[in-house]
Amino acid sequence: MDGDQTQRPPGPPGREIRKTTCYMCACRCGIDVHIKDGPSGKEVAYIEGNRDHPVNKGVLCAKGAAGIMQHRSAARLRAPLRRVGPRGEGRFEEITWDEALEELATRLDGIRRTDPRKLAFFTGRDQSQSFTGFWAQQFGTPNYAAHGGFCSVNMAAAGIYTMGGAFWEFSSPDWERAELFLLFGTAEDHDSNPIKMGLGRLKARGVPVVAINPIRTGYNAVADRWLGITPGTDGLLVLSLIHCLLKAGKVDLDYLSRWTNAPCLVDENPKSDMPGLLLRGDDGKPLVIDRASRKAMPFDAQGVRPDLSGRIRRAGITHRTVFQILAERYLSDEFAPERIAPQTGLEADQIHRLAADLAHAAFDKSYEVAQTWTDFRGETHKTVTARPVSVHAMRGISAHSNGFQTARAIHLLQILLGAVECPGGMRFKAPYPKPAHAHPRPCATSAADTPLDGPHLGFPTGPEDLLVDADNRPLRLDKAFSWENPLSVHGLMHMVISNAYAGDPYPIDTLFLYMANMAWNSSMNTSGVMGMLADADEDGNYVIPYVVVADAYSSETVAYADLVLPDTTYLERYDCISLLDRPISEPDHAADAIRHPVVQPDRNVRAFQSVLVDLANRLKLPGFTEGDGTPLYADYAEYITLHERRPGVGPLAGWRLGQTHLVDGRGDPNGGQLDHYIRAGGFKQFDVPESARFMRPWNDAWWEFSQRMGFTDAPQPYLFELWSEPLRRFQAAAEGRGEHQPPEHLRAMIRITHDPLPIWYPPLEDGHADPVEYPFYALTQRPAAMYHSWGGQNPWLRQIHGMNPLFLPTHLWLSEGFATGDWARVTSAHGEITVPVARMDALNPNTVWTWNAIAKRRGAWALSPGAPEARQGFLLNHLIHELLPEKGDGLRWSNSDPVTGQAAWFDCRVKVERVPPSGVSHPAIARQTSPVGQGRKVVARRTGDVPAPPPSAREVLRGAMAALKDRIGR
Numbered sequence: 001m002d003g004d005q006t007q008r009p010p011g012p013p014g015r016e017i018r019k020t021t022c023y024m025c026a027c028r029c030g031i032d033v034h035i036k037d038g039p040s041g042k043e044v045a046y047i048e049g050n051r052d053h054p055v056n057k058g059v060l061c062a063k064g065a066a067g068i069m070q071h072r073s074a075a076r077l078r079a080p081l082r083r084v085g086p087r088g089e090g091r092f093e094e095i096t097w098d099e100a101l102e103e104l105a106t107r108l109d110g111i112r113r114t115d116p117r118k119l120a121f122f123t124g125r126d127q128s129q130s131f132t133g134f135w136a137q138q139f140g141t142p143n144y145a146a147h148g149g150f151c152s153v154n155m156a157a158a159g160i161y162t163m164g165g166a167f168w169e170f171s172s173p174d175w176e177r178a179e180l181f182l183l184f185g186t187a188e189d190h191d192s193n194p195i196k197m198g199l200g201r202l203k204a205r206g207v208p209v210v211a212i213n214p215i216r217t218g219y220n221a222v223a224d225r226w227l228g229i230t231p232g233t234d235g236l237l238v239l240s241l242i243h244c245l246l247k248a249g250k251v252d253l254d255y256l257s258r259w260t261n262a263p264c265l266v267d268e269n270p271k272s273d274m275p276g277l278l279l280r281g282d283d284g285k286p287l288v289i290d291r292a293s294r295k296a297m298p299f300d301a302q303g304v305r306p307d308l309s310g311r312i313r314r315a316g317i318t319h320r321t322v323f324q325i326l327a328e329r330y331l332s333d334e335f336a337p338e339r340i341a342p343q344t345g346l347e348a349d350q351i352h353r354l355a356a357d358l359a360h361a362a363f364d365k366s367y368e369v370a371q372t373w374t375d376f377r378g379e380t381h382k383t384v385t386a387r388p389v390s391v392h393a394m395r396g397i398s399a400h401s402n403g404f405q406t407a408r409a410i411h412l413l414q415i416l417l418g419a420v421e422c423p424g425g426m427r428f429k430a431p432y433p434k435p436a437h438a439h440p441r442p443c444a445t446s447a448a449d450t451p452l453d454g455p456h457l458g459f460p461t462g463p464e465d466l467l468v469d470a471d472n473r474p475l476r477l478d479k480a481f482s483w484e485n486p487l488s489v490h491g492l493m494h495m496v497i498s499n500a501y502a503g504d505p506y507p508i509d510t511l512f513l514y515m516a517n518m519a520w521n522s523s524m525n526t527s528g529v530m531g532m533l534a535d536a537d538e539d540g541n542y543v544i545p546y547v548v549v550a551d552a553y554s555s556e557t558v559a560y561a562d563l564v565l566p567d568t569t570y571l572e573r574y575d576c577i578s579l580l581d582r583p584i585s586e587p588d589h590a591a592d593a594i595r596h597p598v599v600q601p602d603r604n605v606r607a608f609q610s611v612l613v614d615l616a617n618r619l620k621l622p623g624f625t626e627g628d629g630t631p632l633y634a635d636y637a638e639y640i641t642l643h644e645r646r647p648g649v650g651p652l653a654g655w656r657l658g659q660t661h662l663v664d665g666r667g668d669p670n671g672g673q674l675d676h677y678i679r680a681g682g683f684k685q686f687d688v689p690e691s692a693r694f695m696r697p698w699n700d701a702w703w704e705f706s707q708r709m710g711f712t713d714a715p716q717p718y719l720f721e722l723w724s725e726p727l728r729r730f731q732a733a734a735e736g737r738g739e740h741q742p743p744e745h746l747r748a749m750i751r752i753t754h755d756p757l758p759i760w761y762p763p764l765e766d767g768h769a770d771p772v773e774y775p776f777y778a779l780t781q782r783p784a785a786m787y788h789s790w791g792g793q794n795p796w797l798r799q800i801h802g803m804n805p806l807f808l809p810t811h812l813w814l815s816e817g818f819a820t821g822d823w824a825r826v827t828s829a830h831g832e833i834t835v836p837v838a839r840m841d842a843l844n845p846n847t848v849w850t851w852n853a854i855a856k857r858r859g860a861w862a863l864s865p866g867a868p869e870a871r872q873g874f875l876l877n878h879l880i881h882e883l884l885p886e887k888g889d890g891l892r893w894s895n896s897d898p899v900t901g902q903a904a905w906f907d908c909r910v911k912v913e914r915v916p917p918s919g920v921s922h923p924a925i926a927r928q929t930s931p932v933g934q935g936r937k938v939v940a941r942r943t944g945d946v947p948a949p950p951p952s953a954r955e956v957l958r959g960a961m962a963a964l965k966d967r968i969g970r
Contacts, residue, residue, distance in 0.1 A: 018598040019050055019681040021577060023570035024063035024070065025787040026125070026169075027193050028577050028584050029056035030682060031064060033598045042599050044068050044571060054591050054685055055584050056193040062785045064193075066796040070569060071599075074935025075553040075793045075862040077566035079604040081931055087542065088534040090559035090859060090929035097606065104548060104563060105618040108139070111509055112619060116140035117446050118509035120477050120500060122493050123147070124516030125788060128609055130581040130651070131639065132514070135612050137452045138621040142444035142467070143477040143508070144456045145491020147516065150903035153490035154398040157900045158407030160459065161487070161727075163420060163720045164433035164697055166407075171432070172587050173390030175201045177424035180361035180389050183211045184234055184410060185396020188218030188784035195219060195392070210354065212237070213396055214777070215807075215849055216842035218784055227354070228844040230345035231777040231906055234397055235406030235760040236335075237344050237351065238413050243335035244355035245416060246327055250363060252387065252418030253308060258375075259698055260415055260720040262323040263288045263306030264299060269317040274737055276728045276756060279312070279319055286719075287312075289321075299719060302378045322723040326757060345844055362387045362417040369423045373691050374700045376717035384694045387417050388424025396779075401764040401897045401904040404487070408724075409758035415720055421695050430590035430688065431579050431711035433697045435718045436726065441465045442489075444475035451622050459489055462729035463740035472743055474505045478901075483742040483750070484894060485901030486730050492901040494524055495894070498882050500544050501532035510546045513557065514608055515567070517789045520556035520860075521853040524895065524903065525830070526877040527923060533560040550608045555789060556857045559928040566605040571598050573607035574637045574674070577683075578651040579711070584683065588693055590709060592652055593683035594640070594674065609636035642669045649710035652677065654684030665709035727899075728756040745891060753898045763907035764893065768884040769829040774909035776812070778826065780852035780876050789853045792869055793861035795939040803868040804854040805838035808912065809847060813839040816914050825913045828879035834915060834922035835874045848912060850876060858927035862935040865927055874921040880908045 015036050022029045030053025034045040047067050051058035080100035085091030111118045120143040121136045123129065129146050136144035148156065152168075159166025168191050173181060175198040186195070199222060202209055211223035214231050229237060245251055256262040264286040265279040278286040285298035289310025296312055297304050308323040333339060337351035344351075368383040375381065391414055397406050411420075419425035421433075436459040443454030444467040460466060460481060467481040468474055474482035477499050478492040485492065497518055500508050516522055523529040535543050549561035552569055567573075575595035577584055584591045616624035617631040625631050633639040640651045648666035650656070655676040656667025662676075664686050670676075677684060686709060692701035703715035734742055734750035742750055752761065785800040786792060792801075806824060818824070824837045826848070835850075843849070855873030858865045882903075883892040895904050 015045070019678075020571065020598055021575070021593045021595045021682055022060075022064045022067060023127070023575070023595065024067050024791070025061075025190075025192060026127070026582075027055060027191055028127070028582075028593065029053060029060060029064055029193055030593070031060065031067070033571060035598060040602065044071055044599060050681060052681055053683060054586055054589065057197070059193045059197055061192055061196075062797065062800065063787060063791060066794050067571070069794045069796050069939070070790065071571045073553060073793060073862070075932060076569065076603060077552060077554055077558070077564065077605065078932060079566060081561070081564035081566075083562045085929075086534065087547070087560045087562075088530060088928065090931060092564065092931045097604070100563060100565060101611070101614060101618065105615055107510060107546060108615065109619055112140060113449050115446075115448065116450075117142060117477070117506065119143065119512060120496055120508050120510070121512040122491075122496055122516060123514040124522065126515055127582055128576060128578075130578055130645075131576070131609060131636070132612065133456055134623065135616060135621070137455060138616065138623040139619070140446055140448075140450050140452050142446050142452060142456060142475055143496075145478065145480065145493055147493055147522070148490030149478070149480070149488065149492045149901055150494040150522065150905070151490075152395060152398045153488065153900045154400075154403035154897055154902040155393065155407050157487050157489045158404050159411060160434070160439070160489075161436045161721065161724055162408050162411040163415065164435040164438075164718065165428040167393050169429070169582055171426050171428050173198060173392055174388070174424050174427050174587070175390070177386060178202065178388050178390035179207055179365045179424060180357055181207060181209045182389070182391045183209065183213070183219055183223065184391070184393035185213055185398075186219060186392060186394040187396065187781045190394050192784060208357065210357070214779065214844035214847040215781060217781070221842070226842070227346055227350060228842070230343065230844055230846050231779060232400045232402060232763040233344040233760075235402055235409045235758070236340050237346065238406070238409040239330060239758065239760055240335045240337050240340045240351050241355045241358065242330045242409070242413055242416060243332075244337065244352060245359060245413075246331050248355070248359060250359035251416040252362070255385075255418035256323060256416070257306045257308050259695070260722055261286060261299070262326065262722055263308050263310060263321050264719070264723070265289070265296065265310065265312055265319045265321055266325060266723065268319050269315065274729070274732050276732060277725055278723070300377055300717070304377065326722060329757060345846060358389055358413075358417060362389045362419060369694070371691065371694060373695060375695070375698045376700065376715070384422060385418065386423035386425075387419040389414070389417055389419040390425055391419075396906070398902060399904065399906040401895070401902075401907050402761050403902055403904075404897050404899040405753070405755070405758050405760065409760070412722060412758050415722065420720070421697065423694065427587035427694075428696055429585040429587055430583070430686075430709070431585075431706070434711075435697075435716070435721075437461055437718070438712070438716050442467055442481045444481070446475075457489055457491060460486055461726045463733045463738060463742075466740070477505070477508060479505065480901060483746050485896060485898060486754070487726070487899050488901035490900075492896065492903075493518075494522075494903045495882060495896075495901075497523065497529050497532055497544070498525075501535070508544070510548060511544055512548045512550075514550040515552075517555045517557050519560050520857060521789050521855075521875055521877060524877060524880040524882045524905070526875055527831075527925070528881070530560070530925070550611070552605070553790065553793065554860060554862060554930055554932045556860045556928070558931070559860070564931075565608065565611055566603070567608045568601050568605050570595055572601045572605075573597055574609070574640060576640045576651045579653050579709070580645055580649075580651055588688055590653070590686040590688065591683055592654065594652070594677045596674065596678055596682065607636060609639075612636075613639055637674060641671060641673050644669065646710070646713070652684070653686065653709060722757070724756045727754045730754040731756065749898050764898070764904065765884060765895070765907040765909055768887050768893070769909045771909060774828060774911050776846055776848050776910050776912060777906065778828070778876050778879060778908045778910045779847060779849040779906050781849060782852045783854075786851070786853055789856070789861075792854055792856055793863060798869070801851060801854050803836070803872045804851040804874065805836045806848055806850045806874075806912075807840040807843060808837050809843045809845045810839065810841050811845055812848075812912060816912070818914055821917060823915050823917045825915045826879065826910050827913070828908055828910045829885045830881040831878050832922075833874055833876070833878050834918055836872055836921070848910065850874070852876075855921070857925050859930050860928060862930055862932050864934060864937070871920050876908065878923060879910060880905060
């Protein structure tokens with residue numbers, strides 16, 4: 001595709017098309033930006049989809065088309081700002097870039113030379129995290145992460161620890177071959193265009209789509225069958241499906257024995273130093289029983305045929321396989337549909353039917369695909385077995401305190417069916433698969449004037465990898481990778497401000513936020529967080545001494561900054577959608593992409609990534625400067641082109657320098673690389689060889705391709721981990737085993753939640769907030785037309801979602817006598833809100849919900865103070881606290897998944913009471929001053945070469961009178 005773009009008729013004179021990558025959500029679709037000559041130079045006329053792009057193939061959603069209004073937004077910041085009033089009011093003075101950067105660099109230099117930990121640098125929906133993380137690492141602060149900790153870390157961690165890849169950016173359903181599609185907890189804002197196109201292909205083939213979600217909107221509304229599950233019980237449903245499949249014998253035994261650790265022997269000797277780990281041979285490899293020789297052998301030995309029912313007896317103890325322990329657990333009647341149906345809000349017959357559908361699709365519709373490939377044991381196969389069941393899941397699963405184990409349960413279900421990395425199933429996207437043990441370990445050793453000892457984020461394999469000191473105190477501000485949440489592989493951004501305010505585990509000096517609206521919709525306890533940012537001590541000094549905000553728009557958080565660095569829009573800068581970070585790959589090809597400036601800014605703004613390069617040069621950070629302080633990169637474009645993470649491996653994989661010609665994958669930096677990407681439409685594809693497209697974790701051809709592209713430096717085949725040894729190591733530590741021990745008050749929680757096999761436990765708030773007093777779960781869901789708070793100030797998108805009612809289930813609506821136009825008081829154990837309500841029939845009866853991020857604080861985003869978003873829009877965040885209610889033990893537990901630290905947004909329990917209608921939702925936060933003023937009441941644009949409108953009657957009359965006067969004058 002690249003370099004061979006579809007030819008389109010040229011536009012009118014003065015019109016051109018520039019191809020780049022959309023930033024209106026995380027899909028990263030290709031777009032054609034139509035440029036025309038305007039009064040002050042080149043300007044954007046309109047945006048449409050790039051028909052040659054591998055992600056969207058020309059399809060563009062409302063958000064993408066509305067990018068022109070994002071680019072022209074009245075809320076755009078226009079110059080660097082310094083605060084002149086109290087924090088939170090939004091009063092600033094404009095300053096020069098030299099003033100802003102000198103002030104910030106001076107402060108950061110002092111921090112770096114004394115204690116780099118005192119800088120907390122956290123980014124929101126930043127799509128260049130390999131770069132921002134590298135900057136923070138070279139600065140030397142351990143306090144860096146992005147938004148994943150309150151978004152999807154449960155999904156990412158569960159998938160990578162279980163099978164080396166997860167949903168969405170790491171894998172894709174096989175849309176062309178699936179015969180059954182399950183959709184768990186997915187709203188329509190994520191991966192929207194690919195999923196829409198995929199659903200269209202399934203529908204065209206008549207493939208059944210089953211949606212499992214408390215709310216029936218968007219994708220769930222077009223499903224053939226909707227299971228309106230009670231929030232937080234998805235894992236229980238999945239374990240019941242596993243029970244049914246095991247009981248019916250509908251699992252892929254050959255797949256399990258060859259490609260997973262199901263046949264590996266577990267150490268069941270209670271007197272072992274660490275029982276519950278896999279038995280290993282002298283070479284350290286897990287042992288299996290070979291079916292032919294009946295001997296214990298390494299799992300990867302040539303010719304071995306692992307036996308799922310194998311046993312070995314040592315010192316009077318019989319050691320069984322993972323599969324035997326797994327089957328014993330899930331065949332228990334506690335997982336029978338009749339037992340679990342009431343908790344899930346479903347009928348037992350619905351669960352039995354879904355299990356039967358899974359078995360039918362996976363086994364009755366199975367077939368062989370002719371494809372020769374060689375596995376890691378040296379055996380050559382002529383075919384690949386199709387198990388045509390595909391699954392997708394997202395935040396509805398992730399945003400619960402039991403979400404990690406729920407996601408693991410879903411992956412266990414897929415693996416039992418043999419439906420991962422096969423035709424019709426879940427297929428990985430490059431650079432994945434990559435198991436947890438192949439990732440780096442997290443690092444936090446910080447010293448003055450010294451880079452961090454390694455990457456901030458990684459995958460612990462046991463207690464020895466935790467980031468705690470000798471007294472178990474966390475080394476990171478957000479307490480990631482501590483005993484409170486050991487596998488917090490994305491960090492805990494939602495805890496940063498409250499921990500900084502409390503000085504726990506230590507005080508900081510500077511909070512540096514990029515594109516993160518932490519004073520509004522991206523924080524739990526929104527009112528409390530605003531108070532923390534604005535609070536001063538008894539001497540009048542702010543508790544959080546210095547706050548820097550970098551953003552393109554005047555958000556709620558900008559008002560709390562001491563220094564504001566104005567970013568460009570995505571049409572005015574370079575960005576790198578890298579294979580080192582979050583690429584745009586699909587199963588059959590790897591791909592990366594760029595954004596580039598299709599127009600120049602008309603304001604005094606700079607691309608944030610280039611600002612970081614400037615700061616790095618001023619601070620003479622290693623990795624950005626030579627030993628004598630000479631800069632390596634002038635700006636971010638040069639960084640993209642010249643930086644090498646490892647020799648021959650840089651941010652972009654296309655058009656690198658080989659010895660005699662341009663190469664893809666590994667190669668030297670190419671100064672003209674960005675020009676190649678621009679000429680090719682902003683992206684580059686790298687086809688995966690046909691022999692490497694399936695069974696990748698065990699496929700020699702895949703590992704050869706992976707090395708050639710620079711994803712890995714050596715082959716690293718591995719087994720899917722149904723039994724998780726990292727989890728078992730933490731669980732064993734909580735039992736008192738091993739050198740590293742958790743604090744006493746965390747032992748019971750770790751023992752329960754870090755089970756090596758997937759488990760289900762009720763959402764943690766159920767044990768802290770009385771379910772009788774607070775009978776409903778309150779959920780937020782991002783709408784298809786909004787990605788985050790950015791979209792809520794877009795004139796086109798506001799016409800779709802201008803306000804957000806709280807949707808109530810039918811029985812509540814009727815029993816409380818609600819009518820159209822009514823309002824309700826919604827109360828949680830933490831707070832209350834008063835909001836407009838609406839009835840919804842396709843809703844789980846235990847659930848109320850609303851759209852997220854519609855509400856705006858008055859004065860933010862250049863909106864009118866009377867805008868419906870500011871008067872009747874509301875956030876459920878006011879009902880959610882970062883800590884759970886105290887329940888008699890003197891402790892305030894984190895409102896997070898205890899394994900990963902994922903923010904448990906969807907555990908919130910509430911009660912709902914009818915109240916008299918109100919014109920303004922409660923709480924009504926005080927208005928902030930807008931540093932950019934207020935946008936026009938009517939936004940009108942004229943696009944294209946439209947002829948001038950005909951003159952009005954008054955204009956015709958005036959013209960006639962003028963002509964008459966002219967004749968009389970002559």
